Amino acid sequence: MKAMVITKYGGPEVFTEVEFPDPHPGPGQISIKVSHSSVGLVDAFFRRGMIPMLQPPFVTGLEVAGTVQELGEGVTDFRVGEPVVTLSLMSLGGYATVTLADAALTVSLDGLNVDPAQAVAALPNAVTAYLALTHIAYIREGESVLIHGAIGGLASAFPAVARLLGASRIVGTVRTSTKLEAARELAYDDVFVADKFPTAVGDERFNVVVDPVGGEILTSSFEVMAPFGRALLVGNASEQVATISNNMLWNKNLGVLGFSIGPYLQANPSFGRPAAQAVLGILAEGKLDLPLTILPLTDVAEAHRRMDAKEVIGRIVLRP
Numbered sequence: 001m002k003a004m005v006i007t008k009y010g011g012p013e014v015f016t017e018v019e020f021p022d023p024h025p026g027p028g029q030i031s032i033k034v035s036h037s038s039v040g041l042v043d044a045f046f047r048r049g050m051i052p053m054l055q056p057p058f059v060t061g062l063e064v065a066g067t068v069q070e071l072g073e074g075v076t077d078f079r080v081g082e083p084v085v086t087l088s089l090m091s092l093g094g095y096a097t098v099t100l101a102d103a104a105l106t107v108s109l110d111g112l113n114v115d116p117a118q119a120v121a122a123l124p125n126a127v128t129a130y131l132a133l134t135h136i137a138y139i140r141e142g143e144s145v146l147i148h149g150a151i152g153g154l155a156s157a158f159p160a161v162a163r164l165l166g167a168s169r170i171v172g173t174v175r176t177s178t179k180l181e182a183a184r185e186l187a188y189d190d191v192f193v194a195d196k197f198p199t200a201v202g203d204e205r206f207n208v209v210v211d212p213v214g215g216e217i218l219t220s221s222f223e224v225m226a227p228f229g230r231a232l233l234v235g236n237a238s239e240q241v242a243t244i245s246n247n248m249l250w251n252k253n254l255g256v257l258g259f260s261i262g263p264y265l266q267a268n269p270s271f272g273r274p275a276a277q278a279v280l281g282i283l284a285e286g287k288l289d290l291p292l293t294i295l296p297l298t299d300v301a302e303a304h305r306r307m308d309a310k311e312v313i314g315r316i317v318l319r320p
Contacts, residue, residue: 002320003059003096004300009049012304014056015095022098025072030103032084034066036117036294037094038124039303039316040153041237046092047304054092061094061318062262063087063124064101065109065116075103083109085119087127087272088265095300097320104269107276112284121315122288125157126279128234128261131271133158133165133208136259137232141166143207146221148173150191151183151291153315154212154234159187160287161279162208171206173197173217175310182291182313198224208232215240222248230255290314 001022004015025031038061045051046060065085068078078084086094086101093099109119133139145162149155150172159170172191174183183191192200194213198220205226211218212235219242221231233256244256265272282288291314295303303316 001096001098002297003093004297005057005059006047008056009047012047012301012308014047015300015304017298020096022069023100025070025075025100027073028075028103029072029100030068030075030078030084030106031070031098031100032064032066032086032106033069034064034094034097034099034320036065036120037061037096037297037318038063038120038153039300039307039318041235041307044304044307059093059095061092061096061099062089063120064089064094064099065120069098072103078103078106078108083116085109085116085123087124087276088262090262090266095297095318097297102269105265105272107273107280112280114284117292117294117317117319118289119283121153121292121317122157122290123276123279123283124261125154126161126283126288127272127275128154128259129158129161130165130275130279131261131264132210132232132234132259133162135271136257137208137230139165139167139208142168144169144171144205144226145208145210146171146173146201146206146224147188147210148194148213148217148221149211149237150174150186150188151179151313152212152237153312155210156183156186156290156314157288158210160282163187164279164282171201171204179313185291187287205229210234212237214238214242216242218242219244222252222254225252225254228253228255230257233258234260292317294319296320
């Protein structure tokens, strides 16, 4: 197998191509012949050493699509050659031609007319959106939702899932005007450039705010939240600290909730597949058709350069 290894913490240039023997699955695992690997912001955090879960050298990558190559002991719900997508690779390893995955956090694509590139780009984040909205924010039918970083890899899965769950109105913000057109192709009722926020929304108030950005835009969001509104923090792409007023929270009965899919699924692995089954329909119907850039696995440094430069619209997917 071929893998792109992070040899030291640093910039995109730290990746090196290395050949390894194919890994064999342990109990409860499968090995996957990878057709597509997604590139996420968390991968950049691992690369920089901001999440020092592993010491270099290591292979990052949390989500892959491909076909089952080998079954580990006790795995009976997959067959060799079956098309699959992972919800999360707890031990990383996705930037490779073969990787290991927990069977419990892997979903079959058998019989579905779904592009594997779109599946790996959209399904894990759609599951994140579903669990965050239903288990953490407790969204109710008829509520309104504001989503920051509207065309980002994670945020772009939220509008279709929120619509599935009965949201009445969904508004997004994007960092620059160049991303407006792509965002409007998703299930948003309206989209604004972030530097016009919160003035652009006028008197509108939101029940749920989904924020993968953090910093100033989160601070401003409390001004446009309805009483009993919930701010759902799913990232901090800005790497800035938000100012949160205690008085505003208790005066307006507002909640601030954090959600990270990796630790959540690690503690609750049985929640993954039911959430995937709930959103597979909108994926198969093309309602989660995200903008994609597909690059060769060996161009992973270029993928990370684009991500660091915030040039990405939608998601980048690597193909061996």
